Amino acid sequence: MELKQELEIQARVSQEMVQAVSILQMTAWDLKEYVQEAMLENPVIELEETTRKQDNEEIVRKLEWMENGDYQNKVYYQQELEESNEFWEENEPDLREYLLEQMAFMDLDKKAASIIRYMIQSLDERGYLLENEEEIADILGRSLEEIQRARQILCTMEPLGVGALNxxxxxxxxxxxxxxxxxxxxxxxxxxxxxxxxxxxxxxxxxxxxxxxxxxxxxxxxxxxxxxxxxFPARPYKNYIIPDVIVVKLKDYFEILVNDYDSPEIFISPFYRQMMREQGEETGKYIKEKIRQAEWLKSCIEQRNRTLLQLTEEILRSQTEFFQRGKNYLKPMTQKEAAEKLQVHPSTISRAVQGKYLQCTWGMFPLSFFFSSGTDKGAEYIKECLKRIIENEDKKNPYSDRVLAEKLQEMDIDISRRTIAKYRNSMHISEALGRKEY
Missing domain, CATH: 1.10.10 (Arc Repressor Mutant, subunit A)
Incomplete structure (x- = not known):
């Protein structure tokens, strides 16, 4: 009996961990849809329009920023859409949905299924796991052997290579x-x-x-x-991008607004709490469990918003000059550095950044824009330097990627030719032979 209860608790904890991870990764739009779906599945959840205590100036400021951003959002969306996979259809599942669909046809025990679901939510944009097996075992409170067996199953799923560590x-x-x-x-x-x-x-x-x-x-x-x-698409494109966080420049300071203005707030009706006490044991137990699920959902959303706010505060501290003066003043910053300052695991930062956008005076930016990939200089800074070098080269004898690497080294930027080719391609700049003028 005790063993059965312990297994039930472990399964519940794993499911809740998956939910917490999933909510942290959600954009403002995705979160709104998720809460509405949760309301349909859980009768104790009621939604009411946000009535947080805000002074009139804050409300007006937030509305103005959201309204003024609409045109900019549409332009940004159009650019993103043109660069995306033109053949992706709206009803095609994303990677996580595709993997979960495969799980439905597999003979898995509850333990393995809950671990694999957690791993699926922990995949990065390449399809690699964000955490190693030891970290997942520690997070889920499972043995390393259980984690390894579950990952072996994940690695047999399509597309091949998903679930790899490197x-x-x-x-x-x-x-x-x-x-x-x-x-x-x-x-x-x-x-x-x-x-x-x-x-x-x-x-x-x-x-x-x-x-x-x-x-x-x-x-x-x-x-x-x-x-x-x-x-696979990271997430479906909407009619325009909704910022998840807004940095407002006021006279003498900046203010950060997490975009929850048009999101309904979860409200647990007192009617069901009263009903739980008055009904029989079986009905009372059912309502108690639904209330617990609703409270956990509310807690996950609050934690997501706190993490997003803290991360944006750290970005603002590190990139103050960017927010004051513009794009050319972006400084090097890695997700690992942000994780150390916020005292969280790097995978938490990666999930908080994923698919989310920040709106400020200078436009709409993916949160990933503010982080480099571990190089000494930020990616945007390196791209600007690379662009300037190519603009000033001899067009009849353009620089090869090897020479470009040497030129960047003279500027204390040490990156490989492969990375140079990646940055060059992202800016739609041809290799040396394609740039040569005869």
């Missing part, structure tokens, strides 16, 4: 599943750096295989998908 594992999952040569797997396991730099001669020397074999194996590796989630 690029190496992602490629190996695909190569092994597709029956590729052992040499291709050996290269990924032991010579991934040389492969990334296309240093085939080094791999030949280290493996003792001939160049033709190595080249064929490398072609097999190149056919794999390094970002399994790449073909």
């Amino acid at each position: 690029l190496q594992e992602c490629l190996l999952i695909q190569l092994r599943k597709k029956g590729c040569t052992s040499l291709a797997c050996e290269i990924v396991e032991n010579y991934i750096e040389e492969f990334g730099k296309n240093q085939l001669s080094k791999i030949v020397k280290k493996t003792g295989r001939d160049l033709k074999e190595i080249a064929q194996a490398c072609e097999q590796i190149k056919e794999q998908n390094p970002k399994p989630a790449g073909y």
Whole structure:
């Protein structure tokens, strides 16, 4: 009996953890839809329009910012839509929905299913897990063996490579599943750096295989998908982007407004609390459980908004010059640094940033805009430097990515040629041969 109760509690805790993670990742629009769906499933939840104590100036200020942002939102949305996958259809599921649909046809016990659901909510935009197995075991209070078995199941699901911890594992999952040569797997396991730099001669020397074999194996590796989630939309596009947080510039200071203005507030009716006390044991138990679920949902939403507010406060502290003077004054900042300052796990920051937008004087920006990917300088800063170098090059003899890397090093920016190519492509700038003028 005690064991059964303990298992029920563990399952409930895991489900609630999945819900908390999911809510943290939601945008303002997604959260509004989620709460409305929860109301239909839980009879004790009632919705009432937000009536938080706000002075008239704050209400007017928030309304003006939301109204003035509409045109800007539509323009930003159009740019994003043009850059997105043109063939994605509105009813096509996103990655998480696609994986959950596959779970419905699998014979899974409750423990494994709850762990896999948590992992699905913990995938980043590439389809990799944000946390390692030890961290997930600690968070869910499960054994490492249980976590490892659950992840093995996740890694068998489509698209292949989803649930991997890094690029190496992602490629190996695909190569092994597709029956590729052992040499291709050996290269990924032991010579991934040389492969990334296309240093085939080094791999030949280290493996003792001939160049033709190595080249064929490398072609097999190149056919794999390094970002399994790449073909799925992060979230459906709406008619225009709704900012999740707004930074208002006042006379002598900035004010942060988390966008909950048009979101209904969860309200648990006193009628059901009274009913719980008056009804029989079975009905009372049912109502008590529904009230507990509603209170947990309310707590998750409050925690999401607190995390979003604290993160924006940290962005404002670190990027004050940007908010005062504009885009060219963005400073280097990583999600790991923000996590350390807020004393939370880096995955919490990653989830809080995911899919969310900030509106300020200078426009609408994804929260990810304010973070670099671990380089010493911010991505936007590096792109600006790269753009200036290319604008000033000799058009008849344009710089190769190697020379561009050297030029950036002179500016104390140390990044690989591969990263330069990535930034160059994101700005729609051709390689040297495509920029050459004859």
